[in-house]
Amino acid sequence: MTETLRFDSSSSELHLLDQRILPHQTAYIRCRTHGEVADAITTMVVRGAPAIGVAAAYGVYLGALEALKNQESISHTMEQVFALLAASRPTAVNLFWAIEKMRRVSERHMTADPQIWRQALLEEALRIHADDVESNRRMGAYGAPLLPAGGGVLTHCNAGALATAGYGTALGVIRSAVSAGRGIQVYATETRPFLQGARLTAFELLQDNIPVTLLCDNMVGSLMAQGKIQAVVVGADRIAANGDTANKIGTYTIAIVAKEHGIPVYIAAPCSTIDLQIASGDQIVIEQRDPAEVTHLQGHHIAAAGVQVENPSFDVTPARFISAIITDKGVAYPPYRETLAQLVGSD
Template identity: 60%
Template sequence: METLETMRWVDGCLEILDQTLLPGKTQYIKCRQYTTVCEAIRRLSVRGAPAIGAAAAYGLALGAAALKPAGSEEFMAGVEQIARDLTATRPTAVNLQWAVDRMLGVLRDNITGGIEAAKEKLLAEAHAIYREDLESNRRMGQFGEKLIPHGAAILTHCNAGALATAGIGTALGVIRAAHQAGKNISVYADETRPLLQGARLTTWEMVQEQIPVTLLTDNMAGFLMARGKVDLVIVGADRIAANGDVANKIGTYGVAVLAKEHGLPFYVAAPMSTIDFNISGGHEIPIENRDEQEVTCFAGRRVAPEGVQVWNPAFDVTPARLVTAIITDRGVARPPYQESLAALAGK
């Protein structure tokens, strides 16, 4: 995994690993225009909240670099339109909006120094966001590893690994840290329908690092827990409300309910940038609905009858009362989350 990067900046071009082709093919998309970044985010070539935040930052820098405005006001207006295009690609993961807002803040602080200088500042900020995610992942691993007992069998849902970030991952970053600490852990990975991020991506990452992993379909998790084969659950997040409600890949809520029923710890790993203090609870989190063909078709072949109605939300919300702890890059938050998350954020 050290040689495989989710994204990389090469000679003025953002290269994004096309995760829709994994695990069968490793191919990078060359993004020379911000619109290519928008499309890569929209079609899940790059995915995972921290990763799309970093990609959007680079996308904004690319878009700004291509502008040839008559003056600073026209430049600002053009960059703000690029920002709107980027944030419209996927509504649930707050890291995307967070990164774009941060980039716009840098622009406003530096626009008086000239347009070319502002363009350079934007690219430098995108690089900073990328580097900070590397360090953030490392710290989450350090904090979270202490919660993992020796010999633990860990269930995870979707992919919250290196492929979802710029670094070693959030949930899988904790798993990697426990593995590196010699804790003799093993992993169960839900396949994660309808797009199989667990089957295609999580198991692939674990196999690359020789961490024992077993793949199961989503509807096997409860029976696995009932058989006493799971010690804890750890997942990532796309947005966390101020009260600790967690939006993550569809199916996460069901896993959390099952964990509660079987008395298992349910941990969430996410950087502080994933926490949205502007919303009080999960009911305010916008949930992305995706194309019905993701459900009606499998590997390009239709598996459901024509005319059937489809509901395809990409995420669900797990109430804070089902979450044992939230592992962040500033420490571990425990209930009541309204207080503990605010304390970690210095609010």
């Protein structure tokens, strides 16, 4: 699998795969400061909730290196680091989860020798990185039995290795199902306007020799009516305590149509994506992105000049449309308010 991100400890650089130019080019952006990491997250050099969290953890470490060179107090500089990274994208809760983990390590070691403090932050970032890969593999093992043997599985956006530190959430479940010999056929939506499905999901699955068919977003209902799709599995950027789930814009529509056709919808996400602090999806902040993503395609203006644009990056699928939530600690079924709390609280 192509590496989404890697950290060079010798040069203290975070190398991020530039996902804006895939699948036609493979290039890495080098980040040497926390500001460069924040910019890479905002501009979607790196995207996908788990990958954003890992990148932010390294961003905090790079910020710590800057703080050691700063004449101001380390604690003051670190607050600026945390704030800038937290502002990079508002919806993906893994971002805030990783920043909070790094903050706790920073505060715990702040009074120690500066080099001990720095090393503790690096070790925590490396741990978050490694844990994400293992988390995805556990998720795949839990979710694979839920997918149909020999049936069609629809996925929306990209929740694969490119959206994580490796292996993937929704695509991790698909990879595990294929490895188990379930012989599924994957249908991937193009995922307008950023085309993560066409550019990234198709790219990943073709690399793994997993059969994949690309669809325009508005073809989903027709294929479901034809009986070509037996399950839907997608990732998530934030899951509320009641199971309401924020994912790439269009997921809500897919879930409604799937319900109409009696097709199960599965969410695949680590427990770090579950936000028990918010009661329902009504409290999830939805990121609004640049209108040019809708009016332009690869730099070419395709819409009528002057037209008004709505470009929310995510929508919220109510829990009643979700059949199960696959996590790295097991599978949660309704009532989600109880089962998700149990999973998050388990060791």
